[in-house]
Structures are given as C-alpha cells and as structure tokens.
Amino acid sequence: MEPVSRTALITRDAADPLAHVRDLFHMPDDLIYLDGNSLGPLPKRTVERMRQVVQDEWGRMLIRGWTACDWINAPVRIGGKIAQLIGAHPDEVICADSTSVNLFKTLAVALAINLDRRIILSAPDNFPTDLYIAQGLIQHLGSTHELRLVDSERIEEHLNEQVAVLLLTHVNYKTGRMYDLHRLTQQAHACGALTVWDLAHSTGAVPVDVNSAGVDFAVGCGYKYLNGGPGAPAYLFVARRWQPSFVQPLSGWMGHAAPFAFTPVYEPAPGIGRYLCGTPPILSMVALECGVDLALEADVQQVRAKSLALTDLFIHLVEMRCAGYGLELITPRDHAERGSQVSFRHPQGYALMQALIAAGVIGDFRAPDIMRFGFAPLYLRFVDVWDAVDRMLHILEARAWDRDEFRSVKQVT
C-alpha cells in the first residue's frame, strides 16, 4: 500500500459514494465509533419514528394499533426486508425473539429432521450463546446428542454421516474471520448434515446469499450492523423446503395458524409464521425496522468494497505507525476470509482498549487479550481510521494505558 496521509484520506472521503449515509446517523462529536459490531448507532429517522409509535400509535390508537398501525404484521414485514439483505425470499425470514431463542428453535427443528444423527458440529471459538443453546437443547433432549467442537480449520474433516447439524457463525466475533458459507454448506450437505448459520456479524456488513449457498437455517441479530437499537429483536431464516413439515418447539400463540380463533389445540401457521412464539415487542421492532430500511438503501457491493478498504487501511496504518508495540493481527489478510472487523492481540489489550475508549475511540475487548474494531461502512470515514490509529499511537508512545483506572472497567457487547 502506498504512503497514506490524513489529507489524502479526507480527499478519499469526499469521493466515497457512501459518504452521505453518515449524515443519516446521530454520531456524537469527537467519537470514533468502531463498535458498530456490538451496537450500531442511532439513525436519525428512528427518533421521529419512535416518537410516532409511542405517542401517535400506542398513545392514540391503543389496542387498535395492532391492526390500524399494522403492528401485527411487523414480524413478517421486517423479516421480509431482512430477507433482502441475506439473499432469502421474503417468506423465509421472520423477525422474532432473540438470536439465542431463535437458535433454539432452528437447532431443534434441524435435529428433528436429521433424527437418526447425534452430533451438532461447531467450533470452540463460536460465539458462546450458540454453544450454550446447543448444550441446553441437548441436555433438555435427554443428552442423547453431542456437541462436538473442533478447530475452525478442521471443520471439513469432521463432517461425516454422524453429523446432524453444522452450527457456525459466519463471521467470528473475536477474530473477524469469515467462513466460506457456500463451500461449508455444500460440504455439510454432501454428508447429509444440515446447516444453521449465525449471521449476527454478517448481515448489513458483508454480502450474504443464503439461498444460492443452499443454507437450511440461519439466525441473526438486529442491534449490530442493522442499527436496530440496544437488544433489538433478532430474526431467523428457514429455507422454504423445511417450512411445511416441521414444527419448532416454542409453539406460542403468535405462531398458530389462527391466533385469534383461540382454539385449545396448537396448529402451526403454514409458513415461516410458525417460528413466532409470543407477542412481539413492538417498540423495539419499530426501531429495528428503521435501521433495516436504512441498510436496504445502501448498495451492498459498495458497502463491501468500503468495508474492505477501511479494514485494509486500519491494518496498514496500525502495522506501519504502531510497529514495535506488540500488536499482533489475528484477522485474516485475505479479503475472502475477512468480515467487517479487525482484531489485534496485545498483552495489555484490556487496559489499552480502556485507554482508547477514554480517548474517544470506541472498540471493545475480548478475553484474554483481543482488541476488536468494527468498521461499519455506512457511517465511518477514512479519516476516522487515521484518527483512531493516531490516538492509539499516542497512547502506546506515552504508555497511557498503564493506569489503574483502565484495569477495572466492566464491558459488554
């Protein structure tokens, strides 16, 4: 890469086809926000929409809002929009519950389909809730199944005719490493295994095409690159071929074929609707819809191109300007294997991240020594990358992280 200057990056921002999108977000002054992979920022449109749903819809329409304001269709409507971001048909995605709850539903159905197989295959560095939900499900089913965790590099050699489900997160939350979703899905299918993909760190940040890959089930999260607000509802994808014949275990009334007939026997809705359970949290869903609408307005190829340019630039600047300070890149350099984040190891990673946060560069830390930086192309500028590295360099030069106050802060994703 050629020498880079702050001035050159300001010029580059001016030519960025996505530059205008930043203005659609509330971005606090003097903050460089590299944590949109934990919680995306507030879209400006969400402010007015939330006022509207609270005051005009709930406040004035009361119970009538379920029909008059179409709250009742929010899960299907928002799901249909998210479908466009992941290469699914609108009737294959529904917005509901949390990612964890949706993992339970989809894993349970996948095990029910592959009834004579006993292994859920995953990797030990998968996001913990994916593993926890698999463990809980297995225990609940009487421990007749096994969660087999094998190193990410060795997934393929462990795919065999005993594997019921391959459960992976497309982009790793710690390293930013991206699996080849197409190849692994095909390899799983080749041995008769089904796939449950967690797209939490993908949707809205990298191109995903579940149907061209033949994915069976997927889940994902609304509060990261979809900018849906803290704890925004999640979504799930079920390929059409698996919808009619199987029923997920959380058979609540919203997934009934006729919820308002109030019949005593559960009869699942004919399509993706059967993956609903209870009454959806409308206020949180409305906020999510604003973020999804905004994501749909951006060209996904432009998003991907800018994401790679931002992460390339960050890697380059850190390695060039912060050389000699013990930072070790753990995110793949190969574009095909990289999501939209960059992670570095550092022996003092925790304190260093706290010092960065104090200096207005928000990333986050993952034990034992990983600093991760998310690069959301919708609102980050190239100059932000420069400034973030600049502040990091000053902290490293001055050993500004070496203070008690940076050693005890609780952190959350």
Place this chain on the structure above:
Amino acid sequence: MEPVSRTALITRDAADPLAHVRDLFHMPDDLIYLDGNSLGPLPKRTVERMRQVVQDEWGRMLIRGWTACDWINAPVRIGGKIAQLIGAHPDEVICADSTSVNLFKTLAVALAINLDRRIILSAPDNFPTDLYIAQGLIQHLGSTHELRLVDSERIEEHLNEQVAVLLLTHVNYKTGRMYDLHRLTQQAHACGALTVWDLAHSTGAVPVDVNSAGVDFAVGCGYKYLNGGPGAPAYLFVARRWQPSFVQPLSGWMGHAAPFAFTPVYEPAPGIGRYLCGTPPILSMVALECGVDLALEADVQQVRAKSLALTDLFIHLVEMRCAGYGLELITPRDHAERGSQVSFRHPQGYALMQALIAAGVIGDFRAPDIMRFGFAPLYLRFVDVWDAVDRMLHILEARAWDRDEFRSVKQVT
C-alpha cells in the same frame, strides 16, 4: 344496589382516592377504554423516558449505555419491581422474553423436577398460548407426557399423584373468573404436583401473593395492567427453593454465570438470572419499567376496592338498563372469584362490540359470543362506566350493530 345516576357517579369520582392517577396517562378524548386487559394506555412519563433512552442513552452513549445507563441490569431491576406487585422476593422475578417463552422455561423445569410424573393438568379454557406451549414442550420431549384438560370446576378432583404440574391462568381471559390461587396451590402440593401460574390478567389489577400461597413458578405479561406498551416484555417468578438445582433449557448467554467471560461451556447464573436467555430488548423494557413504576405508586388495596366497585357498577347498570336485549353475564358475581374484567355473552356479540368501538367504547370480543370489558382502576372513572352503558343501550335500542361494517373487522389482543 341503590339507584345510580350519572351525577352521583361524578360525585363518586371526586371522592375516589385513585382519581388523580388518571392524569398520569394519555387518554384520548371521548374514548372509554375498557381494554386495558389487552393493552394498557400510555403513561405520560413514558414519552419523555423513551425520548431519553433513544436520544440520550442509545444516541449518545452507544455501547457504553450497557453499563453507564445500567441497561445490563434492566431484567433484574424491573423483575425486582414486579416482584413487589405479586408478593415475591426481588430475587425471584426477572423480566425477560415473552410470556410464552417464559412458560416454556418454567414448565420445562417443573417437569424436570417432577421427573417421574407425566401429566400437565390444565383447563380447556386456559389462555391458548399456555396450552400451545405445553403441547409443544411435550412433543419436543418425545410425547412421554400428557396435557390433561379438565373443566375449571373439576380441577381439584383431577389433582393426583400422576400430576407433575398444575398449569393455570389466575384470572381467565374470557370470563374474568379468578381461581383461588392459595387453595389450588395447596391442593396441588398436597398431591406432590408443582404449580405454574399465569398472572397475565392479575398483576397490577388484583392482589397476588405468590409466596404466601407457596407458588412454585409464575409468568406474566407486561402490556396489560402494567401498561408497558404493545408487546412489552414479560416476566417470570421462580421460588427461591427451585432456583439453584435446575437449569432451564433456553440456556442463552445472558443467563450464564459470567456472560462476558465468553467461555465455551454454559454455567448457569446462581440465581434467577439463569432464566434469562438472549440480549434483552432495552427500548421495550424501558417503556415497561415506566408502567411498573406507576403501578407501584398505587395502593393495591385501593386498586382492588375500586376494581370491584367498577365491575359491580358495570354489571348492575348493564343488567338494569340493558335488560331484555339478550346479554348474559358470564363473570362471577362473587368478588372472591372475579378479576378486573366483566364479560357478557350476546348472540351478536361480535357486531355489537364493533358498534361499541365505533361509538368510542373500546372492549374486545372473544369467540364465539363473548364481549369482554376490562376495568383498570388506575385510569377509569365511575362516570366512564355510566357512559359506556349509556352508549351500549343506544346501540341496542337502535339495533345499530346490525350493519355490514361491523361484521368483518379483525381484532387482536
């Protein structure tokens, strides 16, 4: 009951110790809202609090809001508040997911405790999602259990040593009939059965004291008498004695003993926290907290006294003024058996309710012929009861319900 006049009721409102609470809600003009048992109205304080959580917390604090704004403790904090409304210890209630999802968790644990028993006992007129969740759970467990539905009047004679769990809704959603929670819980325990009570139509409207009754598990809903907004998150109660030894199957990361240690093996939080699953929907939770705070400010005995006075008055006025029009009361006259709603059967109940709604009296309809009217003491006036009956009488006299437009409206709770 003595003769009643509109003027006398206005005087009665002036003497109502809860009269001032109405001013804490946004109540649309000229609307008599008898559907707070479907969706409670908007507390005024919620408007500013929602603006704050969206703009000041999410917008400005971004990811830091999880600690700086204490989002991370919202489930425990709000649960602890709801505990005060149901006679539980603060560490026995947590706010999470939907009522349906919480039914799954608590039922699953109850079956795990009573491992050698095979029957979930309930009534066919229990709220459908309670039955659906039990059915889904049973199917998921390999159909080794049975959901036995017996008439509400005959619950006690079916409690025997085969029953693992008694699953009932305290106040019936259709009839407003209230079970004797203490007596049934004791009778269940006498034969070794556990209890899962659904408090959706109780909490915030009638006194509940789960611990003095010895209840094992309970669930409930935030959007009815807690005025938490459309689809507000739900809550669950687990008696302390059942918390340490059992793990619910939806073992997501938020229920882990150390969620941010990101270890690959699930280890449940020591207390009620293990009943969390995924990341909580903060925006919806914050709205719920406003409603719960408001409910806590009212004296529960005053609430109960006014609830009974309002429902007594409604029954009296309908039976006196609307006599001869085919309305049949299905709510118990006995105070000890009545929740905070009144239901009447009418052969044209559906069209009649639509005509009432068009006339600004919002109740709702439940198939096949039930009109239900909820009486929330926090914001309803005695004069509202008069006016509601007055409008009903005019509709009945003029057969104003007998129009095509009132025969095809979709309705939702």
